[in-house]
Amino acid sequence: MSNIILETKNVRAAYGESRILWGVDVQVQRGKVTTIMGRNGVGKTTFLRTIMGLVKTKDPIIFNGEEIQYLPTYKRARKGIGYVPQGREIFSKLTVYENIFIGTEARNDSIHSFDEEEIYGLFPILEDFRNRLGGNISGGQQQQLAIARALVGKPNLLILDEPTEGIQPSVIQEITEVLNHLVDQGLSVLLVEQKLDFARSISSYYYIMDRGKIVKHIDKMDVDFEELKIYLSI
Numbered sequence: 614m615s616n617i618i619l620e621t622k623n624v625r626a627a628y629g630e631s632r633i634l635w636g637v638d639v640q641v642q643r644g645k646v647t648t649i650m651g652r653n654g655v656g657k658t659t660f661l662r663t664i665m666g667l668v669k670t671k672d673p674i675i676f677n678g679e680e681i682q683y684l685p686t687y688k689r690a691r692k693g694i695g696y697v698p699q700g701r702e703i704f705s706k707l708t709v710y711e712n713i714f715i716g717t718e719a720r721n722d723s724i725h726s727f728d729e730e731e732i733y734g735l736f737p738i739l740e741d742f743r744n745r746l747g748g749n750i751s752g753g754q755q756q757q758l759a760i761a762r763a764l765v766g767k768p769n770l771l772i773l774d775e776p777t778e779g780i781q782p783s784v785i786q787e788i789t790e791v792l793n794h795l796v797d798q799g800l801s802v803l804l805v806e807q808k809l810d811f812a813r814s815i816s817s818y819y820y821i822m823d824r825g826k827i828v829k830h831i832d833k834m835d836v837d838f839e840e841l842k843i844y845l846s847i
């Protein structure tokens with residue numbers, strides 16, 4: 614088995630006439646966290662949406678050795694890609710339990726159930742708020758809920774788009790611990806993140822995106838965080 618779980622090759626994408634991605638090459642290592650950083654508006658979210666098939670491309674997106682760029686989103690999910698979108702996209706009129714349950718649609722074995730003990734073991738607050746509406750919990754709790762919803766699809770690769778956005782430090786700490794635990798157990802993660810401290814606490818590999826292209830990639834052993842800040846300042 615290759616140690617690369619996901620690879621994109623010269624991926625280009627546009628919204629109508631407006632080209633956003635100009636040829637993005639990224640490799641995500643199996644069992645590690647790979648982080649894409651860059652200023653606002655450079656195309657990070659568009660890139661993640663392209664991997665999920667929410668934005669179209671004809672260029673190769675290779676997951677577990679198989680080209681997936683022509684597959685619909687739900688098939689990519691069933692192949693083992695979990696997606697936690699920016700802004701979380703919780704169903705506000707469904708309960709916490711129902712929101713998690715929806716994630717089982719992404720399982721490839723048609724089993725629509727999840728191990729409550731396992732999920733609530735990771736995120737105890739979701740057990741306390743099991744019957745609350747998704748719209749009536751805090752942003753940090755919604756972020757934990759969005760991660761739980763993705764995890765019950767049994768992904769091999771978890772894609773997270775700015776999971777710390779608007780979230781208080783104590784919850785960021787909890788999310789950090791859960792992700793580190795899952796990565797220790799073999800989960801691969803592709804993260805888009807602006808917060809350097811959070812990225813630093815979990816990442817093995819960094820890509821810097823600027824104007825729809827990767828301009829730098831760095832192993833955590835070689836990373837100079839002061840230099841990285843230059844690419845993040847607005």
Ligand SMILES: Nc1ncnc2c1ncn2[C@@H]1O[C@H](COP(=O)(O)OP(=O)(O)OP(=O)(O)O)[C@@H](O)[C@H]1O
Nearest residue numbers: 628631633651652653654655656657658659660699
């Ligand atoms: N649905 C859309 N239709 C048209 N243009 C869009 C759409 N979504 C994003 N864009 C534009 O694409 C560009 C890249 O946006 P994108 O959200 O991918 O960047 P980003 O690096 O993720 O930024 P941020 O950190 O602010 O989320 C921006 O100029 C944005 O205005």
